[in-house]
Amino acid sequence: MKHRLDIIIGSTRPGRAGPIFGGWLEGFAREHGKFEPVLTDIAAFGLPMLDEPHHPRLRKYQNDHTKAWSKAIDAADAFVFVAPEYNYFVAPAIVNAIDYLLHEWRYKPAAIFSYGGVSGGLRAAQALKPLLTSVGVMPIPEGVALPAYATLLDQDRAYHPSEQVLGGARTMLDELFRWSGALKTLRAGLASE
Numbered sequence: 725m726k727h728r729l730d731i732i733i734g735s736t737r738p739g740r741a742g743p744i745f746g747g748w749l750e751g752f753a754r755e756h757g758k759f760e761p762v763l764t765d766i767a768a769f770g771l772p773m774l775d776e777p778h779h780p781r782l783r784k785y786q787n788d789h790t791k792a793w794s795k796a797i798d799a800a801d802a803f804v805f806v807a808p809e810y811n812y813f814v815a816p817a818i819v820n821a822i823d824y825l826l827h828e829w830r831y832k833p834a835a836i837f838s839y840g841g842v843s844g845g846l847r848a849a850q851a852l853k854p855l856l857t858s859v860g861v862m863p864i865p866e867g868v869a870l871p872a873y874a875t876l877l878d879q880d881r882a883y884h885p886s887e888q889v890l891g892g893a894r895t896m897l898d899e900l901f902r903w904s905g906a907l908k909t910l911r912a913g914l915a916s917e
Contacts, residue, residue: 727801727904729759729897734807734818736767741839741873741881746806748883749837752893758901759802766821769793773820780826790824797828802835802904803861804896809840809848814855822855830860831911833903835896836867844869864903866896 731749733742746763753761770789778784785791808815822829834856838845846869853863868889870876877883885893 726758726760727901727908728799729753729761729802729804729900729904730764730796730800731761731804731806732818732821733763733765733767734805734815734821736815736817740808741877742806742808744877744881744883745837745839745870745873748885749804749806749893752885752890753804753897756894756897758897759904762796762800764796764800766817769796769821771817771821771824774823776824780824783827793821793824794828797825800832801908802833802900804835804837804900805852807836807838807845807848807852809838809843809845812847814848814852818852819855822859826859829856831862831907831914832860833862833864833900833907835864835900837870837893837896838867839870839873841873842871844871844873862903862907864896864899866892866899868892868896 731746733746735742750761750763753759769792771793776786776790785794805818807818836849836852838849849867856863
């Protein structure tokens, strides 16, 4: 049985490039063959700024949007965050979405596919890692960074990756699969306690 990989589109603004890169990565992961990829767009869940009255550790969710988000994240075995860089930092929608939950994230690996200006979103990727570890996610070192991302889209806003990006994405998925298997065993052990 293949592990489920949630490719989380982290930007919610109009005109965003996240769905372009997320859609490409979903197809690439499907061809890669080690995961069952699922495109998970934060915008589709309509999460307002954290509006649950109880701490996420209690899982006493009151709102339908939180219950749907919880179900989606709980089903995943691994994640790739498609993360833009906003003002040298992580997109606020990603921070908010992570803060909604706790147990659903735990003992799962994540990679980061970042994009931005000259840094390729690397500052956002580095800022995201401590937040992920605080909810029990294992961010792996392998990732993909796209500098000057707007220049990588053709006139129809289609993305055609370079050989370097293809190689980096392949390595990222290979490593994510290794971590996914190891952490799935850990999660199974905790469930039986």
